[in-house]
Amino acid sequence: MEVCGSSNPTLREFGSEQNLLSRPDGSSSFVQGDTSVLAGVYGPAEVKVSKEIYDRATLEVVIQTKVGLPSVKERAREQCVRETCEAALLSTLNPRSSLTLILQVVHDDGSLLACFLNAACMALMDAGLPMSCLFAGVTCAIDGDGRIIIDPSAVQEKESRALMTFAIDSKERRVMMSSTKGSFTVHELHQCVAISQKASDNIFEFYRESVRRRYSKSV
Amino acid sequence: MAAGFKTAEPLEYHRSFLKENCRPDGRELGEFRTTTLNIGSISTADGSALVKIGNTTVMCGIKAELANPAVEVPSRGYIVPNVDLPPLCSSRFRPGPPGEQAQAASQFIADVIESSEVIQTEDLCIVKGKLCWVLYCDIMCLDYDGNVLDACLIALLAALKNVRLPEVTFSEDSEVPKVSLENRRGLTIHKHPVGASFAVFDDSIMIVDPTAEEETLSTAIITVVMDEEKHLCALHKPGGTSLSGEKLQDCINRTTIRHKEVHKLINKVIQSVKTPE
Amino acid sequence: MPESITDSKPEKVVCGPGLRGILRHKQPNLYWIDSQQRRYVPSKGENVIGVVTAKSGDIFKVDIGGSEQASLSYLAFEGATKRNRPNVQVGDLVYSQLIVANKDMEPELVCIDSCGRANGLGVFGADGLLFKVSLGLVRRLLAPQSEIAKDLEKMFPFEMVVGMNGRVWVKAKTIQQTLIVANLLESCENMTAQQRQTLFRRVADGSI
Numbered sequence: 087m088e089v090c091g092s093s094n095p096t097l098r099e100f101g102s103e104q105n106l107l108s109r110p111d112g113s114s115s116f117v118q119g120d121t122s123v124l125a126g127v128y129g130p131a132e133v134k135v136s137k138e139i140y141d142r143a144t145l146e147v148v149i150q151t152k153v154g155l156p157s158v159k160e161r162a163r164e165q166c167v168r169e170t171c172e173a174a175l176l177s178t179l180n181p182r183s184s185l186t187l188i189l190q191v192v193h194d195d196g197s198l199l200a201c202f203l204n205a206a207c208m209a210l211m212d213a214g215l216p217m218s219c220l221f222a223g224v225t226c227a228i229d230g231d232g233r234i235i236i237d238p239s240a241v242q243e244k245e246s247r248a249l250m251t252f253a254i255d256s257k258e259r260r261v262m263m264s265s266t267k268g269s270f271t272v273h274e275l276h277q278c279v280a281i282s283q284k285a286s287d288n289i290f291e292f293y294r295e296s297v298r299r300r301y302s303k304s305v
Numbered sequence: 306m307a308a309g310f311k312t313a314e315p316l317e318y319h320r321s322f323l324k325e326n327c328r329p330d331g332r333e334l335g336e337f338r339t340t341t342l343n344i345g346s347i348s349t350a351d352g353s354a355l356v357k358i359g360n361t362t363v364m365c366g367i368k369a370e371l372a373n374p375a376v377e378v379p380s381r382g383y384i385v386p387n388v389d390l391p392p393l394c395s396s397r398f399r400p401g402p403p404g405e406q407a408q409a410a411s412q413f414i415a416d417v418i419e420s421s422e423v424i425q426t427e428d429l430c431i432v433k434g435k436l437c438w439v440l441y442c443d444i445m446c447l448d449y450d451g452n453v454l455d456a457c458l459i460a461l462l463a464a465l466k467n468v469r470l471p472e473v474t475f476s477e478d479s480e481v482p483k484v485s486l487e488n489r490r491g492l493t494i495h496k497h498p499v500g501a502s503f504a505v506f507d508d509s510i511m512i513v514d515p516t517a518e519e520e521t522l523s524t525a526i527i528t529v530v531m532d533e534e535k536h537l538c539a540l541h542k543p544g545g546t547s548l549s550g551e552k553l554q555d556c557i558n559r560t561t562i563r564h565k566e567v568h569k570l571i572n573k574v575i576q577s578v579k580t581p582e
Numbered sequence: 583m584p585e586s587i588t589d590s591k592p593e594k595v596v597c598g599p600g601l602r603g604i605l606r607h608k609q610p611n612l613y614w615i616d617s618q619q620r621r622y623v624p625s626k627g628e629n630v631i632g633v634v635t636a637k638s639g640d641i642f643k644v645d646i647g648g649s650e651q652a653s654l655s656y657l658a659f660e661g662a663t664k665r666n667r668p669n670v671q672v673g674d675l676v677y678s679q680l681i682v683a684n685k686d687m688e689p690e691l692v693c694i695d696s697c698g699r700a701n702g703l704g705v706f707g708a709d710g711l712l713f714k715v716s717l718g719l720v721r722r723l724l725a726p727q728s729e730i731a732k733d734l735e736k737m738f739p740f741e742m743v744v745g746m747n748g749r750v751w752v753k754a755k756t757i758q759q760t761l762i763v764a765n766l767l768e769s770c771e772n773m774t775a776q777q778r779q780t781l782f783r784r785v786a787d788g789s790i
Contacts, residue, residue, distance in 0.1 A: 158411055161408040162543075164405070165409045165544075168544065171544070172545075258549070261547055263542055265541060265543070266540045269422075269538045272535065272554075275557075
């Protein structure tokens with residue numbers, strides 16, 4: 087387990103572990119504050135004929151909640167994670183195969199969608215799937231006084247006026263995915279995007295560091 | 306020849322148009338399809354609207370029911386939106402339980418209602434802790450030709466404006482609500498959220514109001530929802546290729562114009578419905 | 583590390599973006615990125631261990647751990663003719679070479695070299711143990727001067743077949759010894775050279 091005691095006070099402490107499950111082809115856990123997600127990737131594996139796409143891999147994302155059955159909310163999140171991963175993965179290199187990404191909520195204490203994205207990216211990296219870029223998820227909350235809180239906890243999320251989650255790509259730090267709640271001004275949006283882009287640098291640095299450590303043993 | 310080209314190389318076909326700053330259906334890149342609106346089309350519903358954006362046709366019906374408020378929030382009613390994409394509207398949808406797209410659309414509409422506070426759920430409360438209204442907003446797509454989210458939002462907003470709720474009196478001792486169907490009143494619409502959808506081609510070219518074909522060929526889709534105070538209610542981009550801040554600003558600017566157009570359209574239709582009476 | 587721009591004059595080489603593993607280099611100019619995948623993606627010319635899953639007409643279907651089953655013609659064995667079919671049963675292990683492997687086609691295997699000789703390929707493994715390790719470990723085992731294999735050899739004699747698809751088959755004199763080899767190999771995955779040598783020494787001394 088590696089922990090990034092973040093020098094940037096705005097992000098909660100985050101950490102991750104790769105390759106912790108034996109069955110999946112790639113796995114990771116990602117912890118942001120008290121929010122924790124476990125991810126597993128299978129593939130490229132055999133695909134059902136009905137889901138086969140002739141020129142690229144079929145990606146399926148499944149979100150498992152801590153209790154109860156997945157609802158419409160999880161479906162919407164699955165769509166966000168899937169389309170982000172699809173854009174990052176070079177899925178044309180493995181046509182007619184299936185990739186399955188399973189995200190298990192271990193604990194939800196805010197910024198869950200961002201944590202899903204980070205766990206997903208680490209798991210895809212662990213599986214060694216070809217990708218055109220990496221991505222990092224960052225959540226911003228705007229509280230009643232108009233202050234921007236980055237990586238909010240569940241309590242902060244509840245008290246916030248608006249909530250935005252972005253996926254930032256590693257190449258040009260642009261917005262790959264955006265999902266918002268609550269109303270906010272255009273200026274606030276741009277501020278949040280800029281802050282998320284800055285915060286994503288920490289996450290990308292962490293990605294590099296953890297991969298470097300992982301491979302340091304087999305040099 | 307053109308038909309063959311279109312079937313064999315749909316992406317190249319579209320690109321050759323985009324290069325000339327136009328689209329296969331003759332529109333410019335930033336041009337919406339003709340939007341038409343009909344209000345009160347379903348007489349049995351408490352409020353309804355039919356929206357057409359080009360070929361995309363969406364119908365929204367609102368049914369009001371009396372219910373007990375939730376214990377945690379005794380002074381609030383409920384709004385329950387549901388988007389249905391039946392097999393009728395396109396061959397891409399199969400019969401059976403709602404698919405991912407329909408569920409994601411339902412969640413999106415629910416999020417917009419909550420974020421924009423188009424209706425305050427407190428207004429739907431009749432007697433605190435005892436009685437409130439539930440608005441079932443069923444949105445059904447009749448013809449799918451892309452950009453359903455925009456159409457759904459217009460249909461929902463117009464239908465909400467069309468709702469006429471009967472007056473309810475609640476006698477404290479008998480605890481039985483009395484509904485007088487003669488006296489009806491409309492809902493207070495606090496905000497008017499209007500959406501605009503964009504499709505991104507080849508990571509750089511942005512087109513507005515994509516058709517179904519453009520949606521499938523594009524690399525990313527983004528929907529911006531804005532109210533009349535120019536506050537954003539949603540910036541929905543479920544993945545796809547990345548966009549810079551400037552591109553987002555372009556989308557927002559276009560949405561501001563679109564908001565005015567749609568707002569004018571809704572008001573005009575409401576006026577025209579009222580005049581004959 | 584990838585995602586970095588290597589400035590090797592006169593031309594610029596851009597590697598990445600994305601993080602995968604260690605960038606390795608072999609003279610004069612062969613670069614590759616070493617990673618620890620687990621899923622095998624077939625690639626032409628590699629030797630793999632497959633499991634025969636079905637016989638259908640002229641071909642065997644073989645599971646090699648990729649996204650699709652590979653096909654193996656019954657004529658692709660040493661000395662096989664139309665009348666003299668090789669004795670291959672469903673469930674047999676075959677050590678074979680990929681002659682067709684690209685993303686758009688079904689992979690195809692052979693158990694002979696270009697001269698028609700088996701050259702080590704073919705059905706094997708009457709007993710012994712087959713297990714899976716990461717592709718990174720397999721590559722380390724197959725490296726010409728592999729230290730892991732050398733260290734293991736010192737302990738006791740055993741047979742080993744290593745497939746590029748992450749499958750390893752071992753057989754020693756007793757079942758006990760076979761299991762020791764298998765367990766040691768599996769534990770090599772996440773160990774530095776030093777840790778490995780200590781472990782092997784302790785096993786050789788009989789302290790574990």
